[in-house]
Amino acid sequence: MTTRRTLLGQITTVAASAALSNSLFSSIAAQAQPPAGAPPRAPGQADEMTTNITQQRRRMPGYDFGPLPTKLPPEAEAVKGKNSLQAHASKFKILAGAAVPVRALQADPVFQELVADQYGILVPENELKMVALRPSLDKFDFTASDALLAFTKQHGMKLRGHTLVWHGSVPQWVRQQSSTLDLRKVMVEHIQTVMGHYKGQIQAWDVVNEAILPSDGDPNGMRKTVWFNAMGPEYIDLAFRTAREADPNAKLSYNDYGVEYDKEDQAEKRRLILAMVRRMKAANVPIDAIGVQAHIRVGFNQSMGTGLKEYIEAIRQMGLDVYVTELDVNEDDVTYDDVEKRDAAVADTYRQFLTLMLSNPATKAVLTWGVTDRRTWLNGFNGHSQKFPNRPQRCLPFDAAYKPKPAFFAIRDSFDHKKI
Numbered sequence: 001m002t003t004r005r006t007l008l009g010q011i012t013t014v015a016a017s018a019a020l021s022n023s024l025f026s027s028i029a030a031q032a033q034p035p036a037g038a039p040p041r042a043p044g045q046a047d048e049m050t051t052n053i054t055q056q057r058r059r060m061p062g063y064d065f066g067p068l069p070t071k072l073p074p075e076a077e078a079v080k081g082k083n084s085l086q087a088h089a090s091k092f093k094i095l096a097g098a099a100v101p102v103r104a105l106q107a108d109p110v111f112q113e114l115v116a117d118q119y120g121i122l123v124p125e126n127e128l129k130m131v132a133l134r135p136s137l138d139k140f141d142f143t144a145s146d147a148l149l150a151f152t153k154q155h156g157m158k159l160r161g162h163t164l165v166w167h168g169s170v171p172q173w174v175r176q177q178s179s180t181l182d183l184r185k186v187m188v189e190h191i192q193t194v195m196g197h198y199k200g201q202i203q204a205w206d207v208v209n210e211a212i213l214p215s216d217g218d219p220n221g222m223r224k225t226v227w228f229n230a231m232g233p234e235y236i237d238l239a240f241r242t243a244r245e246a247d248p249n250a251k252l253s254y255n256d257y258g259v260e261y262d263k264e265d266q267a268e269k270r271r272l273i274l275a276m277v278r279r280m281k282a283a284n285v286p287i288d289a290i291g292v293q294a295h296i297r298v299g300f301n302q303s304m305g306t307g308l309k310e311y312i313e314a315i316r317q318m319g320l321d322v323y324v325t326e327l328d329v330n331e332d333d334v335t336y337d338d339v340e341k342r343d344a345a346v347a348d349t350y351r352q353f354l355t356l357m358l359s360n361p362a363t364k365a366v367l368t369w370g371v372t373d374r375r376t377w378l379n380g381f382n383g384h385s386q387k388f389p390n391r392p393q394r395c396l397p398f399d400a401a402y403k404p405k406p407a408f409f410a411i412r413d414s415f416d417h418k419k420i
């Protein structure tokens with residue numbers, strides 16, 4: 001138990017010393033300031049998720065969850081080891097993981113213990129995004145992501161890379177000089193340097209994140225980002241080719257949201273993503289997997305099924321893997337306040353979704369976007385809690401006291417019931 005806490009604990013202690021405090025904590029604090037995912041609105045009509053992220057500018061008041069737990073509750077102790085998510089997922093060669101905010105992990109030894117007990121793979125929630133790594137054109141700051149890599153190594157976990165090219169994490173200095181900078185060179189050098197730094201140590205990279213947005217009006221449905229505007233659709237191929245060369249052992253994935261439901265706009269997005277990837281494959285552009293972000297909502301089962309099933313089967317038929325990369329269940333549509341009933345509804349949604357995803361052998365990893373209800377991006381932005389803005393979301397597998405919730409058992413059961 002103590003060993004599990006050791007590494008980040010040491011880092012915390014060392015960082016408190018004058019030598020490291022500047023680099024480690026100031027860089028992480030700086031990342032906490034601008035919301036890394038606040039994309040400027042591109043032309044055209046925004047879709048649901050983008051509208052939500054844009055609205056994050058109206059920050060919600062922080063919720064008071066009380067002091068941090070000083071030890072794991074007995075219910076969390078009871079699901080360690082062979083009862084953990086990763087132990088159950090391993091039986092089917094699935095990776096179970098979660099996104100973690102590195103700063104919160106460093107500050108919270110009990111959280112470290114929980115995470116090390118449960119998962120086989122972690123992804124930094126923000127710390128590998130360009131805006132976090134690149135204070136300026138000539139500077140890279142790997143302090144926070146290096147600390148997480150060391151933590152995962154110490155605990156025999158894998159690390160996932162998120163994300164190299166994304167409209168939502170373009171630093172100010174890129175935006176401000178986008179007409180004078182050689183953006184092709186900036187992107188290529190970014191991929192080479194970041195992947196080079198972690199060569200051989202990252203299981204999979206989201207090379208490009210969220211490149212499709214039909215409402216931007218491009219005939220191929222490409223989102224009109226800084227990168228697209230500078231290079232045209234070829235930026236995708238260039239990014240993946242550069243990535244393969246930089247770290248031939250990392251799996252390369254394209255990651256997107258808004259593909260889970262049977263609604264027409266999502267069906268169209270699925271078609272466009274598949275068309276893009278088919279074109280890439282035909283041109284021998286290296287790609288290994290497609291990420292389904294899976295920011296879903298309670299009630300998911302009422303409006304999904306066929307489209308998603310066909311989508312992941314089409315991915316499998318192209319010879320690619322599927323990763324569930326950012327799973328969480330927004331419960332803002334639940335009208336009753338009773339916690340037990342809300343937790344049951346969230347768990348049911350996890351179960352429905354994962355049963356579908358895990359029924360296809362292409363699905364190789366399931367990561368939630370966060371671990372406990374104490375820290376979720378859904379509580380950070382008004383757009384995600386419009387109906388109940390004063391009610392903290394109960395969207396993740398553990399509650400704010402780190403007790404496993406029905407959602408935890410639903411996720412674990414979904415691994416157990418995997419048939420293929």
Ligand code: XIL
Nearest residue numbers: 035036037038125126209293326377
């Ligand atoms: C989010 C983080 O959770 C927030 O902390 C940050 O402020 C904005 O970005 N899709 C993605 C993730 O690919 O990178 C986003 O993460 C959530 C939506």
